[in-house]
Amino acid sequence: MLTIVRPEAVIFDMDGVLIDSEPLWRVAEVRAFNEIGVPMVEEDGFLTMGLRTDEVVEFWFNRHPWTRPAKKEVEASIVREVIALIAERGTAMPSAIEIVRHLATEGVALGLASSSSSEIIDAVLSKLGLADAFAVVQSAEHEPYGKPHPAVYIECARRLGVPADRCLAIEDSPAGVLAAKSARMQCIAIPAPELRDDNRFCIADAKLKTLADLDVRMLLTT
Numbered sequence: 413m414l415t416i417v418r419p420e421a422v423i424f425d426m427d428g429v430l431i432d433s434e435p436l437w438r439v440a441e442v443r444a445f446n447e448i449g450v451p452m453v454e455e456d457g458f459l460t461m462g463l464r465t466d467e468v469v470e471f472w473f474n475r476h477p478w479t480r481p482a483k484k485e486v487e488a489s490i491v492r493e494v495i496a497l498i499a500e501r502g503t504a505m506p507s508a509i510e511i512v513r514h515l516a517t518e519g520v521a522l523g524l525a526s527s528s529s530s531e532i533i534d535a536v537l538s539k540l541g542l543a544d545a546f547a548v549v550q551s552a553e554h555e556p557y558g559k560p561h562p563a564v565y566i567e568c569a570r571r572l573g574v575p576a577d578r579c580l581a582i583e584d585s586p587a588g589v590l591a592a593k594s595a596r597m598q599c600i601a602i603p604a605p606e607l608r609d610d611n612r613f614c615i616a617d618a619k620l621k622t623l624a625d626l627d628v629r630m631l632l633t634t
Contacts, residue, residue, distance in 0.1 A: 416598055416617055416630060419580035421521035421572045423565060423597070424546075425462075427528060428584035429623065430508045431536050433498060434461065434604060440493035441468065444486055450476045458606065462585030464527045464558035465490055494528075495535045502539050507624035512545050514628050523548040525568040525581070527558050527588075548572050560587040562595035569595070580631065582623070586612035600626065 428434040438457030445452040450472050460468040469487045481489075516522055524546045526533055533551055537543040548571040555563035569576040581592035581599045586607070592599040593615050601616035602623055613619055620626060 416580060416600065418631060419520075419598060420578040421523060421569065421574040421580070422515055422631065423523040423525050423568050423572075423579050423581045423592075424512070425581070425583045425585070425588050426524055426526040426533060426536055428461075428505070428604060429582055429602060430505060430512070430524075430542070431498070431540060432503050432505055433494070433536065434584070436497040436501060437490075437494055440490050440497060443493060444489045445472055445476075447489075448478045448481065448486065450478065461604075461607075462527055462559050462583075462587030462591075464552050465529065466553075467558055491529055491532060494532055498532070498535050498539055502536065504540050506622050507626075509540055509542065511623060511626060511628055512542060515631065516545050518632055520631065521572050521574055522546045523550065523568040523572050523579075525550050525552075525564045527552045527564070529553050559585070560590035560594065562591045565592050565595035565597060569597070582626075583616070586610060589613060589616050 424430055438454040441457055442452055442454055460471050465487050469483050473483055522545060530551045533549060548568050550564055550568040552558040552564040557563055565581060566576055569579050577596040579597045581597045583589045583592055583599055584602050584604060589599050589601050598617045601613045601619045603610060603613055
């Protein structure tokens with residue numbers, strides 16, 4: 413049962429919430445890291461789910477240091493691959509476009525707070541036809557720290573002009589849920605099937621199997 417108090421703003425994560433891109437990230441990371449000798453497999457992608465790309469690269473460098481290419485080059489390679497995969501295979505998560513459009517039509521202040529770079533965010537919103545849907549789009553690349561640090565959510569709320577504790581975040585990763593709760597927001601978690609039993613989601617105010625299970629009327633009633 414949901415225990416959400418009507419928010420003044422709804423802030424969406426992007427990867428895994430609006431677009432089914434988490435598997436694409438894992439493919440891109442495996443390709444990039446395997447090319448430089450890092451023995452990563454797709455399942456390892458869950459270890460860094462929700463982190464910024466530079467933090468993912470740092471995570472693997474600390475475990476399997478390499479000499480060349482530079483970490484920034486590896487990061488850029490992953491970003492290029494993700495954008496290409498989104499263009500080729502990217503699909504919206506169930507009901508994501510409809511829910512965003514419904515909330516926008518009802519006048520709900522909408523924000524996007526993502527660990528992805530602005531370049532990837534632009535590619536996703538273009539792919540989904542949602543480039544005009546959000547009043548504020550905030551990338552963690554502009555913050556000192558990425559998720560699970562709350563900075564990206566705090567800044568998104570500030571730009572929306574809504575106190576953080578009156579915002580609702582919708583997240584799919586443990587790092588994202590921790591970021592939202594650390595910002596003092598309500599948070600609905602929508603874990604990937606592989607993570608549904610992960611105890612780290614216990615701090616979320618509610619947990620759903622898919623975004624399609626969200627009753628939008630609950631967010632619009634006083």
